[in-house]
Amino acid sequence: MIIAVASDNGMVTGHFGHCKGFMIFHTENNKIVKSETVANPGHRPGFLPNFLNERGINVIISGGMGGGAIEIFNEKNIEVIVGAKGRAKSAAEAYLQGSLKSTGSVCHKHEHHDQCGE
Numbered sequence: 001m002i003i004a005v006a007s008d009n010g011m012v013t014g015h016f017g018h019c020k021g022f023m024i025f026h027t028e029n030n031k032i033v034k035s036e037t038v039a040n041p042g043h044r045p046g047f048l049p050n051f052l053n054e055r056g057i058n059v060i061i062s063g064g065m066g067g068g069a070i071e072i073f074n075e076k077n078i079e080v081i082v083g084a085k086g087r088a089k090s091a092a093e094a095y096l097q098g099s100l101k102s103t104g105s106v107c108h109k110h111e112h113h114d115q116c117g118e
Contacts, residue, residue, distance in 0.1 A: 001027045003095060004052050005088040006062040007037075012084045012091050016062040016069060017043040022052065023088040030096045035089070049073050061091050067106050082106070
């Protein structure tokens with residue numbers, strides 16, 4: 001399983017599309033075996049879900065996310081976890097342990113992206 005966490009400086013970002021990058025965690029037997037950081041190639045409608053799908057992502061974790069991105073991830077059978085906070089690696093580990101659940105926090109107004117995930 002491969003988990004991507006939208007992050008800024010190792011922390012879960014408040015809004016998926018505006019993150020600095022994605023911390024990508026490769027897992028086996030519910031443990032992280034490899035991690036890498038990929039820079040955000042740019043925010044434009046529909047692009048990032050397809051970009052992450054091409055990298056083989058199974059789960060995306062973020063503080064908040066727009067409904068359009070959630071819809072595309074759902075179409076690609078990528079699990080979306082929103083409402084996460086704290087360290088990106090800790091969020092991925094909590095997901096693997098079954099203790100991180102999505103709050104369903106959907107961002108509706110991109111001009112208020114700093115308030116997503118609240």
